Amino acid sequence: MSVPRLSDCLHCRMRGESIFAGLNPAELCTLGMEVQDIDCAAGEVLYRSGDPARHAYTLREGAVKLVKTLSNGQQVILRLLHHGDLFGFEGLREKEHRHDAISIAPGKLCRLDLVELQRLSERQPKVREAIFQRWQDALRASEERVVELGAKKAEARLATFLLQWAQRYPQLRVLPFPLTRQDLADFLGLSVEHVSRLMAEFKRQKLLQEARNQLEILSPQRLQEIAAAKSD
Amino acid sequence: MSVPRLSDCLHCRMRGESIFAGLNPAELCTLGMEVQDIDCAAGEVLYRSGDPARHAYTLREGAVKLVKTLSNGQQVILRLLHHGDLFGFEGLREKEHRHDAISIAPGKLCRLDLVELQRLSERQPKVREAIFQRWQDALRASEERVVELGAKKAEARLATFLLQWAQRYPQLRVLPFPLTRQDLADFLGLSVEHVSRLMAEFKRQKLLQEARNQLEILSPQRLQEIAAAKSD
DNA sequence: CGTTGAATTGATTACTTTCAATGACCGTGG
DNA sequence: CCACGGTCATTGAAAGTAATCAATTCAACG
Incomplete structure (x- = not known):
């Protein structure tokens, strides 16, 4: 994984689709949070199930899989993430990550500190709503998976x-x-x-x-x- | 379905586990929302997929299934709800219900107006957090279903x-x-x-x-x- | 080129559905 | 009270789907 640089959210191509979409430039400049800019290679592990949850990620380029590994070694991919997707945010409510996050293609990500993100979402209803919406989307997608697999x-x-x-x-x-x-x-x-x-x-x-x-x-x-x- | 009565949340047995758990009696009395008390029989339909989402429900007694019906008539049960469970709250973010909600045993429910619940959750961070937590739980449960069905x-x-x-x-x-x-x-x-x-x-x-x-x-x-x- | 991990293909086995028939239970009406 | 009809559950046999095991084949890379 590359050394993180500070990210410039104001001029980000993905800004419109990110959880910061609703904020104006002034608000963006006073985010009060560091957004780190990261490159990763294919196959790289961003975090593992059980790791203390410190960051959430926005995927800007590439693809990432969220995987659950069973005791017998069998794996299930729970989500496949594309450009624009936010992940790792279950760490807002739980102390540890629930999945392995593994990059499957060279990519670029933004890394967000969860503590700062939590504070920000308490201050900025727009951010809170955006995160809430992502949660909702994840639930809908997961339910569709259940239908696919079950039927x-x-x-x-x-x-x-x-x-x-x-x-x-x-x-x-x-x-x-x-x-x-x-x-x-x-x-x-x-x-x-x-x-x-x-x-x-x-x-x-x-x-x-x-x-x-x-x-x-x-x-x-x-x-x-x-x-x-x-x-x- | 029984004619709804007004519910007395203050003395409800489930109060401690409900989304109103964090509120003190004074706050409960000024909820600014009507909670309706409903009995239902086994097999009764509470709402259908595609119905405009007007209410969320807390199940106090009995059991309810949330079902997705495919075009060919095949059904998939997405969630099974027990005493204490909240459901229908996807209506907070979407205009229509995504599932059929069908009682599978005689039961008792509280019916919450979604518009009022939305306003309440904006006013009361504790309520908002409680709902958020339910959402999170639903996602975790759904992911576990994916693992079960997939593996x-x-x-x-x-x-x-x-x-x-x-x-x-x-x-x-x-x-x-x-x-x-x-x-x-x-x-x-x-x-x-x-x-x-x-x-x-x-x-x-x-x-x-x-x-x-x-x-x-x-x-x-x-x-x-x-x-x-x-x-x- | 040889090595290595991924992908393909074939043969076999195991699991699950489908179809068909029968049996158990329950409420209703004679 | 009992026969009837309906729904739900069980069981058996056959067919179909997917997993497993075992070779190859392929492609990328040093």
């Missing part, structure tokens, strides 16, 4: 996932796709082999195309049908 | 579920158990038949005992082992 079969889960991934890059035809088959498996609750077979089948059917960490969806329409397909 | 096989999921159910009635040996096999299936992401077989098997192994809407867990220890058993 759909493998093929439909994968199709849903790929379409959702694509939605995060609305303007791109060819998507960044740093996930390994193992990551996909850990996210979808499947075995690596099964994911591999399904991806191969999708490619055979010309629904998508894949190259070194890049993905192109050729038939969102057809994928959508598969995603909506019946239960398991 | 464990049917038998382990059922065992986990039964133990968690039991935890909600710490002082009882014989638990109220109003769930149908269909409810269990909808919660665990399994077919009714499979749930039925697993329950039969558990009974055969003397891990539990069942009678008309009541359940007794005979070997929490052994169930715990099954719950922890390997992946799927």
Whole structure:
């Protein structure tokens, strides 16, 4: 991980989508909190489950997975984070992090001190609301995962996932796709082999195309049908 | 549903665990909100997905399921609520309810007007914090569901579920158990038949005992082992 | 090039659903 | 009070889905 620099929130490209979006420049300048600017490599661990929670992060570039590791070593990916996403904020209410946060692509992050963020959110209703909203979004997303895992079969889960991934890059035809088959498996609750077979089948059917960490969806329409397909 | 009466929060048995727990009697008396006292029968619908969100509820007695119904009619139970649980509060941030809320046992509820609750939470940091905490709890619970559904096989999921159910009635040996096999299936992401077989098997192994809407867990220890058993 | 970890593919096994039939329970109406 | 009808639960058999085990193959990198 790079040595943290101080971040310039006022001129940040993501300012409009961040939790500081509602603040005017004057308020931003008197945040009373240090925002650190961090680079990270693929595979880097930002924090581990059980670590004392000191920071929350805003992801500016790259992708991060939040992982729960079971006693038998099996892993489940609980969230996949993209540019603009805030994570680690469960530390506002709990002393320790609940997941491992692992970068899966070279990226840039802002690191926020949780104590300062807590104080700021008490002072600034707009910030508090923004964080609250993120919490709400996380809950909705998690509930959708429960529906996917509880009600759909493998093929439909994968199709849903790929379409959702694509939605995060609305303007791109060819998507960044740093996930390994193992990551996909850990996210979808499947075995690596099964994911591999399904991806191969999708490619055979010309629904998508894949190259070194890049993905192109050729038939969102057809994928959508598969995603909506019946239960398991 | 019974005609709502006004509720007396000051003398409520659940006051200590409610979102009003931090308030002193004087503050409670000047809540500035009407709390309605409601009885409901088993099977009664409190609200439907898509209904304009007007109320949140605190469950005082009974049990309620929050259900998502898919286009093909399949249902997934997202949460099961017990005495003391707050629900419907996603309406604080969204205009419509996201789930169906259906009572599965005769029960008693408090109904809170969401607009008044919103105003109250802006005035009373303690109430706001309490609601925030509930949100956080809901997220944690939902993430645990993802882990269960993504990583464990049917038998382990059922065992986990039964133990968690039991935890909600710490002082009882014989638990109220109003769930149908269909409810269990909808919660665990399994077919009714499979749930039925697993329950039969558990009974055969003397891990539990069942009678008309009541359940007794005979070997929490052994169930715990099954719950922890390997992946799927 | 050889090494290494990831991905693919095939064969087999295990788990879960589906379909079909039967059985238990409960409330209702004769 | 008992027969009837309905709903829910159980059980069996067959089919389908996904995991596991075992080789290869592939691609990136030194």
